[in-house]
Amino acid sequence: xxxxxxxxxxxxxxxxxxxxxxxxxxxxxxxxxxxxxxxxxxxxxxxxxxxxxxxxxxxxxxxxxxxxxxxxxxxxxxxxxxxxxxxxxxxxxxxxxxxxxxxxxxxxxxxxxxxxxxxxxxxxxxxxxxxxxxxxxxxxxxxxxxxxxxxxxxxxxxxxxxxxxxxxxxxxxxxxxxxxxxxxxxxxxxxxxxxxxxxxxxxxxxxxxxxxxxxxxxxxxxxxxxxxxxxxxxxxxxxxxxxxxxxxxxxxxxxxxxxxxxxxxxxxxxxxxxxxxxxxxxxxxxxxxxxxxxxxxxxxxxxxxxxxxxxxxxxxxxxxxxxxxxxxxxxxxxxxxxxxxxxxxxxxxxxxxxxxxxxxxxxxxxxxxxxxxxxxxxxxxxxx
Amino acid sequence: xxxxxxxxxxxxxxxxxxxxxxxxxxxxxxxxxxxxxxxxxxxxxxxxxxxxxxxxxxxxxxxxxxxxxxxxxxxxxxxxxxxxxxxxxxxxxxxxxxxxxxxxxxxxxxxxxxxxxxxxxxxxxxxxxxxxxxxxxxxxxxxxxxxxxxxxxxxxxxxxxxxxxxxxxxxxxxxxxxxxxxxxxxxxxxxxxxxxxxxxxxxxxxxxxxxxxxxxxxxxxxxxxxxxxxxxxxxxxxxxxxxxxxxxxxxxxxxxxxxxxxxxxxxxxxxxxxxxxxxxxxxxxxxxxxxxxxxxxxxxxxxxxxxxxxxxxxxxxxxxxxxxxxxxxxxxxxxxxxxxxxxxxxxxxxxxxxxxxxxxxxxxxxxxxxxxxxxxxxxxxxxx
Numbered sequence: 173x174x175x176x177x178x179x180x181x182x183x184x185x186x187x188x189x190x191x192x193x194x195x196x197x198x199x200x201x202x203x204x205x206x207x208x209x210x211x212x213x214x215x216x217x218x219x220x221x222x223x224x225x226x227x228x229x230x231x232x233x234x235x236x237x238x239x240x241x242x243x244x245x246x247x248x249x250x251x252x253x254x255x256x257x258x259x260x261x262x263x264x265x266x267x268x269x270x271x272x273x274x275x276x277x278x279x280x281x282x283x284x285x286x287x288x289x290x291x292x293x294x295x296x297x298x299x300x301x302x303x304x305x306x307x308x309x310x311x312x313x314x315x316x317x318x319x320x321x322x323x324x325x326x327x328x329x330x331x332x333x334x335x336x337x338x339x340x341x342x343x344x345x346x347x348x349x350x351x352x353x354x355x356x357x358x359x360x361x362x363x364x365x366x367x368x369x370x371x372x373x374x375x376x377x378x379x380x381x382x383x384x385x386x387x388x389x390x391x392x393x394x395x396x397x398x399x400x401x402x403x404x405x406x407x408x409x410x411x412x413x414x415x416x417x418x419x420x421x422x423x424x425x426x427x428x429x430x431x432x433x434x435x436x437x438x439x440x441x442x443x444x445x446x447x448x449x450x451x452x453x454x455x456x457x458x459x460x461x462x463x464x465x466x467x468x469x470x471x472x473x474x475x476x477x478x479x480x481x482x483x484x485x486x487x488x489x490x491x492x493x494x495x496x497x498x499x500x501x502x503x504x505x506x507x508x509x510x511x512x513x514x515x516x517x518x519x520x521x522x523x524x525x526x527x528x529x530x531x532x533x534x535x536x537x538x539x540x541x542x543x544x545x546x547x548x549x550x551x552x553x554x555x556x
Numbered sequence: 557x558x559x560x561x562x563x564x565x566x567x568x569x570x571x572x573x574x575x576x577x578x579x580x581x582x583x584x585x586x587x588x589x590x591x592x593x594x595x596x597x598x599x600x601x602x603x604x605x606x607x608x609x610x611x612x613x614x615x616x617x618x619x620x621x622x623x624x625x626x627x628x629x630x631x632x633x634x635x636x637x638x639x640x641x642x643x644x645x646x647x648x649x650x651x652x653x654x655x656x657x658x659x660x661x662x663x664x665x666x667x668x669x670x671x672x673x674x675x676x677x678x679x680x681x682x683x684x685x686x687x688x689x690x691x692x693x694x695x696x697x698x699x700x701x702x703x704x705x706x707x708x709x710x711x712x713x714x715x716x717x718x719x720x721x722x723x724x725x726x727x728x729x730x731x732x733x734x735x736x737x738x739x740x741x742x743x744x745x746x747x748x749x750x751x752x753x754x755x756x757x758x759x760x761x762x763x764x765x766x767x768x769x770x771x772x773x774x775x776x777x778x779x780x781x782x783x784x785x786x787x788x789x790x791x792x793x794x795x796x797x798x799x800x801x802x803x804x805x806x807x808x809x810x811x812x813x814x815x816x817x818x819x820x821x822x823x824x825x826x827x828x829x830x831x832x833x834x835x836x837x838x839x840x841x842x843x844x845x846x847x848x849x850x851x852x853x854x855x856x857x858x859x860x861x862x863x864x865x866x867x868x869x870x871x872x873x874x875x876x877x878x879x880x881x882x883x884x885x886x887x888x889x890x891x892x893x894x895x896x897x898x899x900x901x902x903x904x905x906x907x908x909x910x911x912x913x914x915x916x917x918x919x920x921x922x923x924x925x926x927x928x929x930x931x932x933x934x935x936x937x938x939x940x
Contacts (some may be wrong), residue, residue, distance in 0.1 A: 173797070187812075189559070190559065378792035380780065381800055388765060541666050
């Protein structure tokens with residue numbers, strides 16, 4: 173096991189009806205800005221439920237945070253928050269709203285151009301406190317300190333993280349996911365799945381607990397992901413998915429082991445250049461990535477084949493092939509296509525994607541920092 | 557899954573050499589009291605290493621915290637800390653030292669008789685900040701807010717917990733466990749094992765992640781527990797054991813599911829009345845408890861039989877018998893005996909143990925709060 177530091181102070185309020193406990197989690201007399209997305213929380217009544225729980229607080233609203241939240245939009249929230257002297261942010265939505273709110277929290281007190289936080293990794297010395305009410309299990313943003321922000325003007329999609337950016341609390345009420353469109357549910361399952369594989373499918377590092385935990389989360393997604401689509405109001409299933417997606421990226425399974433975020437990096441360029449949903453990009457890239465990296469990831473792929481897909485016998489290479497194929501079939505079974513062609517993207521698009529990676533410095537990715545631009549090109553081609 | 561709140565702000569500094577990072581974790585100019593046990597940290601050099609890392613701080617020492625830390629001893633530390641205006645406590649040792657330090661932390665600012673914190677569940681409104689350097693993986697105290705304290709004068713061994721009593725940080729350096737006596741290593745494995753079963757072997761509650769995590773921890777103990785005894789300086793093995801014992805009782809696997817702490821409660825009386833090591837009491841009580849509660853725990857016992865011991869076929873009752881027998885054999889394989897007779901305790905001792913439970917209010921234990929004094933008597937008899 174590698175040396176590591178683990179720290180995660182986010183308080184999780186899990187279960188049906190927990191929005192009612194919001195007021196206890198926010199400092200008295202706080203001026204609260206509720207941030208949200210396209211308005212589904214208005215239709216479902218969740219916004220009204222949140223505001224009812226916050227009676228007594230001075231509450232403002234900032235709607236319109238889009239999927240793949242944009243710097244351009246978020247800076248409007250920063251202006252509003254500065255003007256209204258907001259001292260607590262409450263993100264109500266999925267990973268995009270929470271990620272966007274992390275940027276807002278860091279940008280409000282930031283002196284200078286906030287984009288530098290992403291582009292130049294400028295130091296953050298303070299952030300406005302925030303919490304979240306999660307409506308879409310997927311990204312894990314509700315219990316970590318990272319975020320991914322897009323700048324539309326320049327086709328940049330960049331990640332950042334900071335110890336100041338853990339949510340103070342997150343409310344995880346599985347009933348709030350009952351009304352999600354199937355596409356978003358499926359995307360959430362794929363997103364969480366790939367978060368796990370990015371921390372698990374690397375090389376062995378004698379970290380038995382992290383391996384077993386990662387496997388437990390993967391098995392839960394495989395068992396309950398399809399059920400969530402078949403039985404949208406099955407509370408037990410939605411509860412398991414929600415807690416799984418949170419634990420997939422709260423730091424626990426990634427400490428002490430090698431990490432490989434190459435699939436995400438290749439995926440980001442597909443979103444920026446072709447508008448695919450984040451999870452769609454992962455479903456396209458992961459099977460190709462595992463195929464291209466099968467030598468480097470051999471030992472863990474065999475473990476994955478055995479413990480996740482029950483492939484214990486026969487030729488090792490065939491087991492790896494089958495494990496990758498089962499992964500692809502799992503994504504397809506959720507109606508998330510796994511080929512670039514399925515999204516109307518031809519091989520001619522690949523050079524520009526590789527140029528984007530180069531422009532973003534993504535030239536030495538993977539658990540060995542050895543995955544270069546030619547490897548990326550090969551993966552995109554395998555995904556064609 | 558049951559509704560739950562999860563919160564754990566302890567920072568874990570894991571790995572070889574992490575004691576060197578201590579100074580960054582303690583407030584500048586703090587007056588630090590190092591608390592420890594019988595002196596093994598003096599012999600091994602760990603105390604010197606800690607003090608070297610704390611150069612620049614004003615440091616005091618309080619040695620002599622015994623296994624099953626006593627109120628009588630701890631109150632001497634409270635007096636010292638009050639006199640010297642200590643504002644940070646650093647526990648260096650195993651669970652007894654850390655548990656004791658939690659009591660000291662709560663007792664220093666407490667107005668009134670500190671024993672009331674345990675005996676009368678008196679409210680704690682503040683506590684002195686503390687951290688730990690763990691030398692014995694076992695109790696999980698390094699990453700939770702609970703403690704068990706013994707008052708020798710009255711044969712009481714009582715538990716308490718408080719949100720103010722999470723360690724600020726804990727250093728987990730697996731090399732610090734290389735020199736542990738085999739008995740302590742084995743005790744640690746048994747203690748962690750039973751912590752897990754107390755949260756896992758209850759009744760199904762559709763909590764797939766908690767189940768899988770518990771199973772992952774149990775499998776790691778079964779794989780690496782014996783290896784730790786055979787190869788004391790195998791870093792990978794000691795690292796896995798250390799992280800497993802911490803995660804066994806940091807709240808993660810116990811949230812959202814029923815808990816059953818009856819084995820611990822019956823065990824405490826064995827320690828108080830007969831001086832058994834804590835883990836020895838658990839090794840004696842658990843197999844008998846599972847036998848006595850096999851009807852109530854049937855579904856989870858079958859899951860345990862399958863996922864932990866690979867017992868998938870044949871008569872269900874036989875599978876349960878075998879799973880319990882394998883559990884017993886596992887403890888015995890670590891040289892921790894599992895019968896009262898092995899410790900020289902006869903059946904005649906049982907009535908007094910049951911009286912003790914009654915005196916401590918342990919009359920409705922278990923996940924259904926239905927485990928009464930007659931059940932306790934039966935378990936002690938099955939363990940004879």
